[in-house]
Amino acid sequence: MQELLAALSTGWVQRALLAGVLVAVLGGVVGFYVVLRRMAFVAVGISHAALGGVALGVLFGQSPIGWAIVFSIVVALGMAALGKQGMHEDTAMGIFFPAAMAFGVVVMSFSAAWQRDLMSYLFGNILGVSGGDLYLLGAVTLIVCLVVGVFFKELLFVSFDEESAHASGVPVAPMRTILLVVTAVTVVVTIKVVGSVLVSAMLVVPAATMSQLTGRWQGMLLGSIGVGIVAVLGGFALSYQHNVATGPAAVLVATGLFAVASLLGRLLERQRRAESVVEGPVAPVTPLPRAG
């Protein structure tokens, strides 16, 4: 324990922890919508499609994450364009995901340095987070929280019921595009920490955990961030003590929390049902006097 506390005073550990907390905040905010809109496959697809951008970055000797962000935004906009023509997001992702990934593999075969970068891309490396990575993560977290904060009610309405949102005057297509772009950027900057294989877990598992426990969006949103932070910190402690990879350890902690929440959720639901039986039927209607 003392070793762990001593490690906390070192710069690279502090950077890693801060990066983990930022990923938890991002994952909680964006994952809230990913789970509500049932876009988990979209998140998985974007994380794999980002390989195309990583490959271009490696090939040109520039920032793979920078290229991956641009590449993923292009994929998200392409999906939004297909969605506007009536295609479901999952189907659109099914087209872009293998195409972008295949493109990445082909491009990487031209680069000698690809193997090392590929491993980091696949499984992430929270302990290797640099100051620059942290600034990027911080900036993206700030921008995503601002965008979601400004358009919160519109994004929530579109996630709940697109047709009625349209009827109430909400611009549905731009909101859908905002969600896809925000998801794409979040997935890519999170790859550095947990890797593309596990990134979707940091988006989906915390929000799914809270959906078992609460019927209020406020609880689900804030709780998702909390579950993410506990998972990252718990994963970090496990990783330090047992010398295992941090990203997978964080995902395992998050999955454990989900299992506990599922059990608690069932108990809560049973209790709610029992209470509603005791309370009786809601709001009986009394007939109105007939006109005339």
Add this chain to the structure above:
Amino acid sequence: MSEAVVVCDNVQFAYGLTPVLRGVHFEVSRGQFVGLIGPNGCGKSTVMRLLLGLLEPTAGQVSVLGGSALAAVRRGDVGYVPQRETFQRSFPLTVGDVVLMGRAGRIGLGQRACRHDHERVTETLERLGLGGWETRRFAALSGGQQRLVLLARALAQQPRLLLMDEADTGLDELRRERVYRELNRVREERDLSIIAISHQLDLLATVVDTALALRDGRSLDWCPSCMHHAIDSPQPAHLGPA
């Protein structure tokens, strides 16, 4: 002559190569309550979607509140209660959250709801006999109760035109009657125009000013009493005059 809120001028529409509407022509004036009737699959919901600007007619013209349907919808002037459940039933929302969503267009893009919006929510729920429901979980309500909340959402929007696509499905007789009486009261107060699709022809006939039947993709004007008569006819209830 009252101001026309909706004008459908020889509207035609096809899904791909399948024609659904072959010439629908009708007008709805301010404060008028119109029942839209016809057999399943005759294009009633398609008419609603045209009035919402979700579809474009393949021929003819649709005008809502003096302009395009899309412009009226974007101003928040058109309230809508959908037929099918286009929403996720388990969404983590309270009844108050759902009804407040109806105010989204009025509140404005990126703006926050103010006290006035919350007051409209409370007032609308009370009018529909749902006072005190704001904190209830939407997911925990029955299908009929959820439809009532969706109607409250559309009314809280304070629209000038209300489109109801089988909004009374799942409601018991007493509640259905109360809803239609309250709708009539709201339309008198606000000069609200209403177009309602319903299979409850007996009740609909007592509240609408006029009825419009769709048959073979064309529209036929019906007086409410004829509509009432159709219920007792040996033909399928909504097939129109023989």
